[in-house]
Amino acid sequence: MAVSDRSASHLGEAVGLSDEQLIEMYRLVALTRALDERMWVLNRAGRIPFVISGQGHEGAQVAITWPLRKQHDWVAPFYRSIATCLTFGMSPRDILTAQYATANDPSSGGRQMPGHYGSREHNLVSVSSPVATQLLHAIGIALAAKVRGTDQVAMTFMGEGSSNQGDVHEGLNFAAIHKLPFVFVVENNGYAISVPSAKELAVEDVASRAGGYGMPGLVVDGSDVLECYRVATEAVDRARSGGGPTLIEAKVTRLTAHSSDDQQTKYRSEEELASEKARDPLPRFRAQLVDAGILTDHVEQRLGADIKAVVDDATQYAESQPDPDPSTAMRWVYAEEWPSEAPPPWGFGTAGGHAEEH
Amino acid sequence: MPAKTFIEAIREGMADEMRHDGSIIVLGEDVGKKGGVFLATDGLWAEFGDDRVIDTPLTESQIIGTSIGAAINGLRPVAEIQFADFIHPAFNQLVSEAARLRYRSNNGYSCPMVVRAPYGGGVHGALYHSQSVEAFFTHVPGLKVVIPSTPYDAKGLLRSSIRDDDPVLFFEHKKMYRSVRGEVPDGEYAVPLGRAAVTRAGTQLTVIGYGLMAHYALEAAERVADDGISAEVIDLRTLRPLDKESVLDSVRKTGKCLVVYEDNRFGGYGAEVAAIVAEEAFDYLDGPVTRMAGPDVPGVLQPRPRGLVHDQPGEDRRRDPD
Numbered sequence: 071m072a073v074s075d076r077s078a079s080h081l082g083e084a085v086g087l088s089d090e091q092l093i094e095m096y097r098l099v100a101l102t103r104a105l106d107e108r109m110w111v112l113n114r115a116g117r118i119p120f121v122i123s124g125q126g127h128e129g130a131q132v133a134i135t136w137p138l139r140k141q142h143d144w145v146a147p148f149y150r151s152i153a154t155c156l157t158f159g160m161s162p163r164d165i166l167t168a169q170y171a172t173a174n175d176p177s178s179g180g181r182q183m184p185g186h187y188g189s190r191e192h193n194l195v196s197v198s199s200p201v202a203t204q205l206l207h208a209i210g211i212a213l214a215a216k217v218r219g220t221d222q223v224a225m226t227f228m229g230e231g232s233s234n235q236g237d238v239h240e241g242l243n244f245a246a247i248h249k250l251p252f253v254f255v256v257e258n259n260g261y262a263i264s265v266p267s268a269k270e271l272a273v274e275d276v277a278s279r280a281g282g283y284g285m286p287g288l289v290v291d292g293s294d295v296l297e298c299y300r301v302a303t304e305a306v307d308r309a310r311s312g313g314g315p316t317l318i319e320a321k322v323t324r325l326t327a328h329s330s331d332d333q334q335t336k337y338r339s340e341e342e343l344a345s346e347k348a349r350d351p352l353p354r355f356r357a358q359l360v361d362a363g364i365l366t367d368h369v370e371q372r373l374g375a376d377i378k379a380v381v382d383d384a385t386q387y388a389e390s391q392p393d394p395d396p397s398t399a400m401r402w403v404y405a406e407e408w409p410s411e412a413p414p415p416w417g418f419g420t421a422g423g424h425a426e427e428h
Numbered sequence: 429m430p431a432k433t434f435i436e437a438i439r440e441g442m443a444d445e446m447r448h449d450g451s452i453i454v455l456g457e458d459v460g461k462k463g464g465v466f467l468a469t470d471g472l473w474a475e476f477g478d479d480r481v482i483d484t485p486l487t488e489s490q491i492i493g494t495s496i497g498a499a500i501n502g503l504r505p506v507a508e509i510q511f512a513d514f515i516h517p518a519f520n521q522l523v524s525e526a527a528r529l530r531y532r533s534n535n536g537y538s539c540p541m542v543v544r545a546p547y548g549g550g551v552h553g554a555l556y557h558s559q560s561v562e563a564f565f566t567h568v569p570g571l572k573v574v575i576p577s578t579p580y581d582a583k584g585l586l587r588s589s590i591r592d593d594d595p596v597l598f599f600e601h602k603k604m605y606r607s608v609r610g611e612v613p614d615g616e617y618a619v620p621l622g623r624a625a626v627t628r629a630g631t632q633l634t635v636i637g638y639g640l641m642a643h644y645a646l647e648a649a650e651r652v653a654d655d656g657i658s659a660e661v662i663d664l665r666t667l668r669p670l671d672k673e674s675v676l677d678s679v680r681k682t683g684k685c686l687v688v689y690e691d692n693r694f695g696g697y698g699a700e701v702a703a704i705v706a707e708e709a710f711d712y713l714d715g716p717v718t719r720m721a722g723p724d725v726p727g728v729l730q731p732r733p734r735g736l737v738h739d740q741p742g743e744d745r746r747r748d749p750d
Contacts, residue, residue, distance in 0.1 A: 144501065179534030190536035195500060198532065200524045206490055207525070210497020210505075217453060217479045218502060237521075240490035247485070402535040403569045405593040 081362035085300050089364045095132050095295060096359055097373055102128040102153040103352055104381045105162050106326075109169055109184075112385070113330045118169045121330040122185040124150040127257050129351025130290075130320035131227070132157045133298035134255050137306040138225060144211045146195040146204035146226040149185040150257065154227060159192035162384035172391035173398075180394040202228055202235035205254065209241045212250035212309075223309045225253040230319070231262025233276050242317070246284040249314035253305045256317065257292065259324035264337040280317035292320035293351040296358070323349040432612040435605040437579035438468050438544075441586035442506060444616065446476055449504065452590060455482040456491055456508030465510055466546060466605055492518035492543065496526050496595075499539035504590060512547035512561045512599060519564070526595040527570030542589045546602035547575075548640055548690055553602075555727030560639075560691035565597050566668045566700070572596040572621060573667040577642040579610040581665055584619030592621060601640040608643070624671040626678065630660035634678040636701055637688040638664040645688050667697055672704060679705050680712040686720060693721035 082092050102124065109121040124131065131153035135145065140159050147154050152165060164176050168187055171180035177188045177196065188196030195207055208226035215222035232238070233256050245252045256276045260267045273279065280287025286308075290301045298320055305316035323346045327334040335343070359365035432440070446452045454469055454476075460483035463470030473481040484491050488509055495505035509515045515522075522543070530538045549558035566573045574589055574596055576582040582600070589596040627642065628649050637645040642663035649659035660678050664671065679685045685705050687698035702717040 146497075175534075176536070178532055181534060182532055186532070188533055188536065190533065195497075196529060196533040196537050198524055198528065200520055203493060203521060203525050206493025206521065207497035207500060209490075210494035210499070211501040212497075213494055214498040214501035214503045217498075218451075220501075222501070224497075224501075236517075237489050237493060240485070240487035241493065243485055244487065244490050244494060402531050404572075405530070405538060406535075 079362045079364055081296070081358060081364065085296050086303075087296075087299070092359060092364055093369060093373070095136065095299075096355055096365065097377070098132045098153060098157050099128045099295070099352055099355055100373065101162065101377045101380065102132070102156055104377050105156075105165060105384065106152060108381050108385060109166075110326070110330065112169070117389070118184055120184045121169070122149045123324075123326040123329070124152040126259060126323040126325035126346075126350060127292065127320075128153040129295040129355055130255075130257060130292035130298045130322050133295045134227075134253075134302040134318065134320065135225070136299055137303040138223060141191070141193060143222050143306075144193045144195065144208065144215075144224040146208040146211070146224070147187060147197055148201070148204065148226075148228045148232070149187075149197055149199075150229070151187065151197070151227055155187045155189070155192075155194055158194055160187065160189050160194065162380050163387045164189065166384040166388035167391055170388040170391065171393070172388060173394040174391055179398070181399075201232035202237045204228070205241045206237050208254075209245045209250060209252055212245065212252040212315075213248065215251055216248065221310060223251045223253065223306050225255060225306075227255045227257060229262065230256050230258035230260075230267055230276050231265070231270055234270060242280075242283040242285065242315070245315040249312065251309040251312075252315040253302070253309055254315060254317045255302075256319040257322050258319055259322045261324055261328070261338075263328045263332065264334075275319055277317055277319040283317075285315045285317055287317040287319065289319045289321065292322035293349045293354050295351055295355045322351075325350060429611040429613050431609050432579050433606050434576075434579050434582055434600070434608045434610075435466060435468055437583040437610075437612045438586060438600060439470060439472075440612065441583035442469065442590075443472060443475065444583075445587055445590045446472065446480065448616075449590075451502060452504045452506060453480045453482060453498065454506045454508065455484050455495065457484055457486055457510045459483060459508050464508060466602065468544070468546075468600075468605075469508065488514055488517040489521050492521040492526065495541045495543070496521060496529065496539045499541045500529075500537060504540055504542075506542045506544060506590060509543060509545040511553075511557050511602075512545040513553075513556045513559045515543075515545055515561055522565065522571065522595070522597075523568050527568045529570075530594065531570055538593055539595055540593045542586070542592075542596045542598050544586075544598045544600060546605070547599045548601040548603055549722075549727075550603040550640070558727050560599075560689070560696075560722070562597075562599055562667055563691055563695060563697045566697050570594070571668065573599070574621060574665065575599045575601070575639040575667060576619075576665060577601075577604070577608075577637075577639055577663050579608065579612045581619050581625070581663075583612055584617055585621065585665060587616075587618045588621050591618070596621070599639070604640055604643075619665070621666045622669040622671055624665055624674040625663045626660060626674065627663045628659065628661040630658040630682065632657055632682055633659045633684040633686060634662060634675075634682045635659050635686045635688060636662045636664065636675060636698070638667060639690065641688045641690055664701075670701070670704075672708075675701065675705065676709050679709045683712055683714040685709075685713065685717045687717065688720045690722050692724050693719060694724050696721050 277287030689698040
């Protein structure tokens with residue numbers, strides 16, 4: 071994107087970002103919000119069956135993903151990772167085709183529920199529904215990076231509710247023992263669906279557990295985009311240089327219900343919901359950039375128009391894409407080294423043999 | 429051809445493949461200096477070092493989940509679960525993740541990995557060192573399940589499993605580790621997955637087994653031959669994908685079918701084999717398909733297993749695990 075002033079302002083200088091980069095970060099936060107809001111409209115209009123939202127998490131996601139090298143490093147995201155996926159290379163069309171479960175949805179070809187993103191092209195590991203399993207995959211990726219000497223860093227994201235799973239305990243222990251190039255990001259929004267963090271954690275901060283595994287644990291205000299970026303840059307640098315893993319806990323807010331099937335007013339008061347809006351990263355980041363003279367009226371107008379056009383385009387695109395061919399539903403249970411019509415290589419030597427015991 | 433024990437063939441299979449392919453790593457509990465509690469990985473750490481032979485904490489889910497990630501990023505992990513009985517903490521990683529990764533990503537991702545685990549009873553292991561767990565996993569599309577019964581097959585099937593592009597569970601009967609010997613060529617060979625072996629030709633009855641039961645089936649067939657009964661014996665070798673045609677061809681010829689498995693009878697793998705035979709070879713049967721299986725109790729009674737599934741013919745040549 072063309073920006074009039076390419077030099078680094080005081081704001082960016084402190085964290086080593088150019089104004090252009092700051093504006094691109096802001097664009098990603100605002101774009102994710104607009105895309106997320108569009109999903110809810112599409113859900114309420116009956117166009118897509120389900121939304122699981124990242125509203126309130128976008129600033130932390132963009133800033134913490136930013137220091138990674140695209141198509142080199144790895145991310146194992148979770149279901150709220152829309153901003154992470156966009157920052158790491160997926161497009162709004164990719165996100166919405168996943169919501170519509172189209173044949174060309176790069177996440178799953180229409181096989182998974184909405185919100186289960188992934189892209190082989192972008193080193194974004196396919197999301198599943200059991201929570202926290204992806205942490206071990208990121209750690210395995212980091213192990214392979216270390217064994218193969220690829221200089222890659224693996225990062226994973228999840229909520230504080232998921233962080234209580236046993237896989238997290240097993241994985242962090244292993245990652246720290248082997249000083250793996252790994253960063254664990256907890257997006258703590260205070261709720262596991264309806265259960266407040268006081269009933270999920272006996273400690274205030276998930277990050278306080280990091281010491282028990284032998285790794286640094288850092289708490290960062292998830293609505294402070296630049297602070298998130300600073301902390302993540304340190305963690306990624308430490309991982310890449312052989313210093314081992316880091317746990318980053320970003321305190322974020324969940325601005326929406328858990329999902330489009332949840333009614334959060336049943337367990338969150340109107341007062342709480344109103345006050346939580348003050349923790350929205352989008353207006354805070356905007357104000358920072360406006361105050362620093364980076365986000366001028368001119369730039370903002372152009373960004374706004376651009377985002378609207380991109381979201382409209384993604385919507386129209388996803389709407390127009392065909393559903394998967396039902397006959398493909400039996401494919402890719404296993405590797406297919408043979409034409410799918412023909413028997414598998416271990417097939418039984420007879421014409422018209424069955425491809426596995428369907 | 430030199431004669432080797434079952435466990436020597438497995439060890440040799442891993443070592444050969446690791447020399448051939450630098451992307452293969454071995455990980456599990458005690459697999460390093462100690463070489464595994466049964467010594468299946470003995471010598472690998474000395475030859476391949478810390479990076480490729482990794483002693484893990486006592487964390488089965490981590491062993492499998494980390495293997496999935498390592499496979500995603502270019503390695504071919506061969507994970508060892510110390511006893512099949514302890515694989516259950518990794519059930520979610522195997523069933524929700526390893527088995528579904530290719531399918532759920534529309535072939536974007538896969539996880540070529542092997543999970544080796546000793547299974548089976550007869551070595552005074554009681555409830556938690558004797559189980560047959562194959563049926564939990566043969567049920568799951570996306571997983572392959574291999575159970576060899578000879579040293580030759582163990583090495584050849586392990587090679588095919590390591591080279592396979594999908595996750596393979598490779599169960600080794602622990603009672604066979606040192607009691608079973610057989611010819612194993614030094615050179616490179618592979619036994620393809622998904623092909624059963626007819627280990628004894630016969631005309632009146634088909635007996636289907638795998639693992640240790642493939643041996644017992646053969647011994648039993650020899651015994652009844654003295655009574656004039658001609659039994660054909662099939663060693664399945666790979667449980668999923670099942671070599672259905674070999675099974676059906678034999679049953680269509682003999683007209684009778686006995687399925688033998690060590691696992692609990694109810695809902696065991698042999699029940700699926702019996703169902704397939706009943707559905708697809710019904711017109712050829714002149715008697716009911718029959719199962720002979722372990723009792724429906726949680727584990728084989730110990731330390732005197734005789735009278736249950738391990739009431740075996742022949743000499744008991746077992747060696748105990750460490």
